[in-house]
Amino acid sequence: MAHGLQIRDEESGYNKNLFCIPKHYEEDLERVFIPHGLILDRTERLARDIMQDMGSHHIVALCVLKGGYKFFADLLDHIKALNQNGDKSVPVTVDFVRIKSYCNDSPTEKISIVGEELSTLNGKNVLVVEDIIETGRTMKALLSKLKDNEPKMVKVVSLLVKRTGQSPGYRPDYIGFEIPDKFVVGYALDYNEYFRDLNHICILKEKAKEKYRI
Ligand code: HPA
Ligand code: MG
Numbered sequence: 001m002a003h004g005l006q007i008r009d010e011e012s013g014y015n016k017n018l019f020c021i022p023k024h025y026e027e028d029l030e031r032v033f034i035p036h037g038l039i040l041d042r043t044e045r046l047a048r049d050i051m052q053d054m055g056s057h058h059i060v061a062l063c064v065l066k067g068g069y070k071f072f073a074d075l076l077d078h079i080k081a082l083n084q085n086g087d088k089s090v091p092v093t094v095d096f097v098r099i100k101s102y103c104n105d106s107p108t109e110k111i112s113i114v115g116e117e118l119s120t121l122n123g124k125n126v127l128v129v130e131d132i133i134e135t136g137r138t139m140k141a142l143l144s145k146l147k148d149n150e151p152k153m154v155k156v157v158s159l160l161v162k163r164t165g166q167s168p169g170y171r172p173d174y175i176g177f178e179i180p181d182k183f184v185v186g187y188a189l190d191y192n193e194y195f196r197d198l199n200h201i202c203i204l205k206e207k208a209k210e211k212y213r214i
Pocket of ligand 2: 067102189190
C-alpha cells in the first residue's frame with residue numbers, strides 16, 4: 001500500500017510572511033502549508049519510484065486538468081531527467097482530460113469528464129496524474145471510463161490525498177503527501193479558478209471563501 005509524506009492534523013504550516021506570495025493574494029491566505037520547494041523534492045522521488053515500476057514500456061501520462069497541470073509538468077520534468085541520465089529510457093507521451101467536480105469548497109453532484117479521444121489508450125501503460133484525492137469519487141468515475149478503452153495497465157499518482165472522516169473509497173498507487181481535512185489552494189489547485197497562480201500550497205482564510213464564492 002502506497003504511503004505519502006504524512007502531514008499531521010496538528011500541523012499549522014508556516015508564516016506566509018516568510019515566503020514570497022503574489023500581492024493580490026496576501027490578504028486571502030492564512031498560512032503556507034506545503035512550500036513549493038518541498039513539493040518539488042517529493043515529486044523528484046515519486047518520479048524515481050514510478051520509473052522503477054513502469055519504466056520498461058512506453059508510458060502514456062494522462063494529466064487530469066486543471067488542478068493537475070503543475071504537478072504533471074514538474075513530474076514529467078523529473079521523469080525526463082531520469083530518461084536522459086539513466087542506462088535505460090522509455091518514451092513518454094502525454095494526454096489530457098478535464099474534470100470538474102467542485103464548486104466553492106464542496107463537491108458537486110455531477111462529475112463532468114471532458115477529454116481527448118480516450119481510445120488512444122487502448123493497450124497502453126497509462127499513468128494518471130491527479131492533484132488531489134478526497135473521497136475518490138472522481139477518480140473512480142475516471143478509472144471506469146478509462147477501463148472501457150482497455151489500457152494494458154493503469155497506475156495513478158496523486159500529489160495529495162486528504163484524510164477525511166469518510167472511509168477512503170480509493171487509494172492511488174503513488175501519493176505525494178497525506179494531508180488533514182483542510183481546503184488547500186495553490187500549485188494549480190483552485191478555489192473557483194483562483195489561486196492556481198500561486199507556487200506554494202496554502203490554507204485559505206474563511207473570509208477569502210466568501211470573497212471568491214460563486
Ligand atoms: N483544494 C482544491 N481543490 C480541491 C480540494 C482542495 O482542498 N479538495 C478537492 N478539490
Ligand atoms: Mg479543483
